Amino acid sequence: MQEIKKFRTLNSKHIMQKDKTIKVQIYNENIHYLDNGEYKEIDNTIIEEKDKLRNKSNDFKISFNEKDGSIEISKKNKTINMSLENSNMKSYEISKLNHCKKIDRIKFNNVYNNV
Numbered sequence: 001m002q003e004i005k006k007f008r009t010l011n012s013k014h015i016m017q018k019d020k021t022i023k024v025q026i027y028n029e030n031i032h033y034l035d036n037g038e039y040k041e042i043d044n045t046i047i048e049e050k051d052k053l054r055n056k057s058n059d060f061k062i063s064f065n066e067k068d069g070s071i072e073i074s075k076k077n078k079t080i081n082m083s084l085e086n087s088n089m090k091s092y093e094i095s096k097l098n099h100c101k102k103i104d105r106i107k108f109n110n111v112y113n114n115v
Contacts, residue, residue: 008032008039033059 004022007014010030015023032039043057054063060075070083 005039010034010039033057035059 001018001023002016004014004016007022010032011027013025013031015025017023031042033042034040040057044055046053047056049063051066052063053066054061060073062074063072064070065072068083070081072082073080
């Protein structure tokens with residue numbers, strides 16, 4: 001069984017079966033994004049890049065600055081930056097959620113005193 005990538009849509013995959021029939025898997029949410037005319041797999045695994053943590057592969061990028069805890073979300077040519085004022089954030093933890101194979105979680109430690 002092998003995916004026929006040229007038949008991909010935002011929310012479907014087409015799989016060639018052993019008997020040469022095609023099975024279509026349709027999802028309620030997008031599993032692909034369009035990049036230069038090609039549908040690519042969405043992968044929101046958190047990866048480390050320089051002094052940031054970011055999602056691996058999507059039509060938007062979200063990154064978490066390790067030094068100041070700021071968050072940047074960008075899509076196409078638009079960007080939003082957010083940060084917490086007077087934050088003590090100096091460390092973080094990355095963990096996989098047990099019930100989900102493709103979702104990571106970032107936990108920032110000691111963001112504010114006594115919180």
